[in-house]
Amino acid sequence: MRFASLGSGSEGxxxxxxxxxxxxxxDCGFKLKETIRRLARLGLxxxxxxxxxxxxxxxxxxxxxxxxxxxxxxxxxLTYGTLVALGPRSSMMPRVSVIDSHTPFLIGxxxxxxxxxxxxxxxxxxxxxxxxxxxxxLLTDTGDSTPHIQRMLSGIDALVLECNHDLDLLxxxxxxxxxxxxxxxxxxxxxxxxxxxxxxxxxxxxxQHFIAAHLSAQNxxxxxxxxxxxxxxxxxxxxVCVATQSEGLxxxxxx
Numbered sequence: 351m352r353f354a355s356l357g358s359g360s361e362g363x364x365x366x367x368x369x370x371x372x373x374x375x376x377d378c379g380f381k382l383k384e385t386i387r388r389l390a391r392l393g394l395x396x397x398x399x400x401x402x403x404x405x406x407x408x409x410x411x412x413x414x415x416x417x418x419x420x421x422x423x424x425x426x427x428l429t430y431g432t433l434v435a436l437g438p439r440s441s442m443m444p445r446v447s448v449i450d451s452h453t454p455f456l457i458g459x460x461x462x463x464x465x466x467x468x469x470x471x472x473x474x475x476x477x478x479x480x481x482x483x484x485x486x487x488l489l490t491d492t493g494d495s496t497p498h499i500q501r502m503l504s505g506i507d508a509l510v511l512e513c514n515h516d517l518d519l520l521x522x523x524x525x526x527x528x529x530x531x532x533x534x535x536x537x538x539x540x541x542x543x544x545x546x547x548x549x550x551x552x553x554x555x556x557x558q559h560f561i562a563a564h565l566s567a568q569n570x571x572x573x574x575x576x577x578x579x580x581x582x583x584x585x586x587x588x589x590v591c592v593a594t595q596s597e598g599l600x601x602x603x604x605x
Contacts, residue, residue: 351481352603353508356380356388358490358563359595363411365488365510366392369481372458376403376477376488378414382421385414388598396422401457404428406471406491407435416442427457429464431473451475465502467492470537478502484604486510490564493538495548504552507604508559510593511548513579514539515569523569533569542570542578549582557583559602563593 356364362379366389373394378385389395402424404412412432416439419426425445433440433448440446449455451466451473463478469491476499479486487503490512503509520530520541532538540548545562560583562575572594576587583590593599 351479351484351486352601353479353486353510354392354601355510355561355563355593355598356385356392357595357598358593359565359567360410361595362414363490363564364388364598366394367460367479367486369479370459372400372460373398374401374403374457374460374462375399375418377405377411378402378418379410379412380414382414382417385418391598392601396424399424401425401427403462403477404432404436405476405488406469406474407432408471408491411491412436412439416440419443419445427455427462429473429475432471432475435472449475463502465498467499468494468496468537470532478506484508486604489548490540492540493534493536494540494544495551500548500551503548505556506552507556508561508602509549509557510561510563511545511579512540512564513542513545513562513570513575514564515541515566516571516574517541517543519574520566520569525568539564539566542575545575546578546582549579554583558604559591560585560589561591561593561599561602565592565594567595 365376461480464475485506486508487506576590580587
């Protein structure tokens with residue numbers, strides 16, 4: 351089982367998860383040409399994908415899904431709320447599977463466990479991926495944790511976790527007050543401190559990879575994210591990887 355990022359941030363997101371011969375793309379916030387270019391960087395073509403999963407409708411996650419799915423006849427998995435919120439774009443998708451955010455499902459060799467999160471979208475969900483033995487957790491675009499989130503992520507082997515902003519940088523930065531309230535609110539995005547508390551509250555004894563994701567270019571730095579996460583994980587800062595907006599993240603194998 352392995353995973354890689356096409357890119358992570360407010361300008362576009364995409365995560366590849368592979369198990370055996372099954373590869374899925376989680377979110378596509380890039381234009382079609384850029385998506386193809388980023389897939390090629392990982393040695394893939396769109397026809398190598400078994401499906402596209404969508405966490406929520408915001409453009410940096412769902413903006414490129416419909417065109418990719420239509421061009422390459424890819425099935426799309428998403429909640430009903432996300433489907434409705436995508437509006438006319440949803441009619442472009444050739445094959446749609448509506449999922450329940452509490453019900454696991456299979457795509458090829460992957461077992462996928464969706465779970466709901468607090469975010470200012472219609473019906474957002476995040477995912478835990480499993481090959482039956484190892485588990486990869488994804489948590490971005492949420493303003494806070496919940497007991498259910500903690501249970502879903504406890505004992506995983508790899509974690510991609512949002513570290514969107516440093517709260518001091520955000521509050522002392524140039525954003526208008528309304529945007530600061532949205533980002534820092536319970537339906538917004540995770541700051542470094544809250545992300546660290548999530549990590550500290552789950553069982554990380556099996557953790558092989560930790561990826562800080564969705565960092566704000568204006569309100570965070572890789573150094574601040576690594577410092578907060580390494581403190582929570584009791585590890586060296588260099589062990590914490592960062593998925594960037596421009597380069598994403600190269601393949602990581604879960605042993």
